[in-house]
Amino acid sequence: MSGATLIEVRELVNRFGAQIVHQGLNLDLYRGEVLGVVGVSGSGKSVLLRSILGLRRANAGSVRVFGEELLALPPERRSQLERRCGVLYQRGALFSSLSLIENIALPLIEHAGLDRASAERLALVKLALVGLPREAGTQYPNAVSGGMIKRAALARALALEPEILFLDEPTAGLDPIAAAAFDQLILTLRDALGLSVLLVTHDLDTLYCICDRVGVLAQQRVLVADRLEVVAATDHPWIVEYFHGPRGRAAAQAAQRAPGRA
Numbered sequence: 001m002s003g004a005t006l007i008e009v010r011e012l013v014n015r016f017g018a019q020i021v022h023q024g025l026n027l028d029l030y031r032g033e034v035l036g037v038v039g040v041s042g043s044g045k046s047v048l049l050r051s052i053l054g055l056r057r058a059n060a061g062s063v064r065v066f067g068e069e070l071l072a073l074p075p076e077r078r079s080q081l082e083r084r085c086g087v088l089y090q091r092g093a094l095f096s097s098l099s100l101i102e103n104i105a106l107p108l109i110e111h112a113g114l115d116r117a118s119a120e121r122l123a124l125v126k127l128a129l130v131g132l133p134r135e136a137g138t139q140y141p142n143a144v145s146g147g148m149i150k151r152a153a154l155a156r157a158l159a160l161e162p163e164i165l166f167l168d169e170p171t172a173g174l175d176p177i178a179a180a181a182f183d184q185l186i187l188t189l190r191d192a193l194g195l196s197v198l199l200v201t202h203d204l205d206t207l208y209c210i211c212d213r214v215g216v217l218a219q220q221r222v223l224v225a226d227r228l229e230v231v232a233a234t235d236h237p238w239i240v241e242y243f244h245g246p247r248g249r250a251a252a253q254a255a256q257r258a259p260g261r262a
Contacts, residue, residue, distance in 0.1 A: 003031030006164055006196050007052060012061035014047050021047050023220040025061070029164070034190060034197040035225075036207045039217030040238055045200045048217070049166060052198070053087065054078070065164075083111060086157035090169040092149040094141040100152040101127065101137030107159045126155040131185060147178040151185075158189070165189075167199035171206055179203065183210050204247055208255035 007029035014022040021044035029035050039045055050056040052063055054070040063070060066081055073081065094103045101123050108119035127137050130151040141149055150170065157165060170186070171179035187210050190197055201207065207214055207228060215225035216239055224234050232243040232252075242248060 003033065003196075005029070006031050006066060007198065008062070008064040008067075009048075009052065010062045010064075012048075012051060012063065013059045014044060014051060014056070015059045020220055022051075022058075022061075025217075025221045027215055027222050027225060029196055029198050031196050032190075032194065033212040034186070034199065034210050036211035036214045037198065037200045037217060038202065038207065038214060038242070043217040044220075045217055046168065049168060049198075049200060053085065053166065054082070079111075083160050084162055085164045085166060086160065086162035087166045088150070088153050088157045088168065088170055090172055092141070092153035094149060094153055094156070096141050099138050099140055100132070100144070100148075100155075103141075103152060104137075104156045104159055107156065111160060123155070123159065126158055127152070129158065129189070130155045131181075146173050147182070150174065150182060154185075158193075161193075163194070163196065165195050165197045167197065167201075169201055169203075170199055171201065171203045176205075179205065180209070186210055204243075204251035205254065208251045 005028050007027070009025060009027040012022050012025040013020075025048070027048075037045055037048065047056065051058050052065065057071055066084065068081060070078060070081060094100070095106070098106065101120055104123035104126050105116065105119035108114045108122055109116060112119075114122070124134060124137060127134065132148060132151050132155070136144065136148060136152075167186070171182055174182060183206050186197060189195060199206070211228060213225055214228050214231045216223045216231060216234070218236065218238055223236055223239070224231050231239065
């Protein structure tokens with residue numbers, strides 16, 4: 001990728017007592033790309049996300065976002081940078097006591113200082129942006145499908161018009177048709193809004209359909225971060241099993257058949 005580096009992780013170390021999760025981990029996110037992060041269960045994908053977002057202070061190493069060390073910033077400046085990032089959590093993490101539109105409006109009230117009426121009007125725009133009808137806004141999370149929860153949570157992540165979008169297992173729990181539609185939505189939003197996207201996923205179809213690069217976490221570090229064809233050709237047992245097993249072959253063949261994107 002030729003875009004500027006928006007996230008720069010260098011020599012990251014994360015430990016929980018005697019357990020070492022990351023040791024000398026390096027990773028970059030470039031402007032305008034969709035970067036997928038995969039790895040064996042327990043390799044620290046979610047810990048990496050929390051470290052980048054400043055939710056966890058690493059034991060050592062550096063995490064720079066927009067060229068600045070997030071955890072070293074004074075609170076006001078850190079808050080300004082955090083508003084340039086949107087996060088979609090794995091299960092949506094919507095507030096069950098709030099309607100979808102109230103969930104989307106919340107960051108506009110809390111962080112942008114809008115009154116409730118103005119925030120909810122803008123929230124309706126975000127709702128439409130992710131492909132949900134206006135009437136869905138009055139529904140509560142326990143009354144809608146998993147796909148609608150994902151889209152509403154995505155609308156909330158986009159509420160403050162971020163430049164970087166973090167997605168934690170965005171298609172987990174969705175049926176294949178809904179997952180494919182969600183993948184295409186991410187691409188459409190990336191292109192329309194100029195987003196840069198870092199996503200953690202196990203979904204091979206997502207990797208093949210929308211990711212510009214893929215980073216593989218194993219052995220406490222990023223083994224490789226490159227175009228998918230380069231990653232898939234890497235001689236490592238987990239990579240070979242993951243990308244060249246039956247599901248990996250099926251995902252690769254489906255991506256080759258898909259119009260407009262391999």
